[in-house]
Amino acid sequence: MNRFINILIIIISVILINQPLWPQRQAIDKELTAFTNVNILPMTDEIILKNMTLVVRDGKIIRIGKSGETKVPQEATIIDCGGQYLLPGLMDLHTHIRNKANLNLYIVNGITTVRNMNGTPAHLRWQSLINQGKLPGPKIYTAGPTTTSESSFSWRRVTTLEQAQEAVQSYAKSGYDMVKVYELPRNIFFAIMDEAKKFDLPVTGHYPIAGEYKKDLQEFKDVLNSGMNSVEHIEELYTLCQINSVSPNDLSHVIRIIKESNITVTTVLARKYSLNKMIELEDAYLDSSMTSMILNYVSSYKGLSAVKKQISEIKEYDAETRSENLTDIKQLLNFLNQLHKAGINIVPGTDSHWYGVIAGFSIHEELSLYSEAGLNPYQILRAATFNSAKALDILDRAGTIEVGKDADFIIVENNPLEDIGALKIPVGVMIGGRWFGKMDLKLMRETL
Secondary structure, X not given: OHHHHHHHHHHHHHHHHOOOOOOHHHHOOOOOEEEXXXXXXXXXXXXXXXXXXEEEEOOEEEEEEEOOOOOOOOOOEEEEOOOOEEEEOEEEEEEOOOOHHHHHHHXXXXXXXXXXXXXOHHHHHHHHHHHOOOOOOOEEEEEOOOEEOOXXXXXXXXXXXXXXXXXXXXXXXXXXXXXXXXXXXXHHHHHHHHHHHHOOOOEEEOOOEOOOOOOOHHHHHHHHOOOOOEEEOHHHHHHHHHHHOOEOOEOHHXXXXXXXXXXXXXXXXXXXXXXXXXXXXXXHHHHOHHHHHHHHHOHHHOHHHHHHHHHHHHHOOOHHHHHHHOOOHHHHHHHHHHHHHOOOOEEOOOOEOOOOOOOOOHHHHHHHHHHHOOOOHHHHHHHHHHHHHHHHOOOOOOOOOOOOOEOOEEEEOOOOOOOHHHHHOOOEEEEOOEEEXXXXXXXXXXXX
């Protein structure tokens, strides 16, 4: 008998060890799920649809209506939300995904879509596995390797027109979603733009012309009107606007140029905010709550040692270097407010994983800075959902809660239109019809 029990224990242990971390039911794309008694923020307008039922099949939203009046298929799994709030998943449009383990960081923070800004074949594999429901993670849109005239082991260096054309052709053939540009001679940048248009590949990146920023209003106009999808890093754009304005105190003319170009601005404020804190606090930065996050969530790529190295370098800065690297965040927030009021498409990006910028968690820091800039909760949510989907050209399937769109949404306890902080701990996340409930998210947080 004892021998039989021991064998049984071994068999059960083997079965349990080989079970997936998330129940298979949740990994099936074709599952039919109904969310009842939920308040929906569709993000089509500043409204709340109260006490609703939303039905998902095959990763798509197939029905939305009043609870009690909306037919729920008999075979559906029913999730009673008890008056919680459902809204489109958040998007971070400037990330650097370092490894597969970091993907869960986005999920537990309610991010259902990311744009990866320096791609490798690994990112294409992860993208495919996520889309097939074989790997938990946000939907990934990835650029190819950063395309530049600079030298770097992880970037693609191009110094001739032929190399520029070959680079774009290779990205299209490999299946990358966009081209990322940085520090290029003017003629090579425009060659990349011309080639990318042939393959319908969006081009994004820093202000792309190599060298020190200069007063050249025509070049500034030419770049913004080149067809670039987005320009990254609001602090760089702010510097360029100051240089190319009639007066540093009146940016209205250059802001109008940005607006007329229809280019998206990805803010990437979290990175500058983090660097400011390191410069201001130095070693005391390591005593902040950020340290525990670094230890807990990015040890897989030696995040803490990277932060310590950065602080060590900061301590060696002379006064001029310190001043150059210390950004006036209030000026940037005021600039953000001006861009927003001008009707420019503003989207959040965080530059995770840059030193102390933690994937997933940093989106909430980014959005809190939007609040400091004077945007109200609806405007902030709009930037992280509708505006971001518009920038990715996926508004036909994402960015709002509507019938026919992808089932990419989050559920939170409290109304985020009253407190944007309600987004910080979602109680449920659905990505392409794959459901991560409250206990799943709790387990993921505990095992990060």
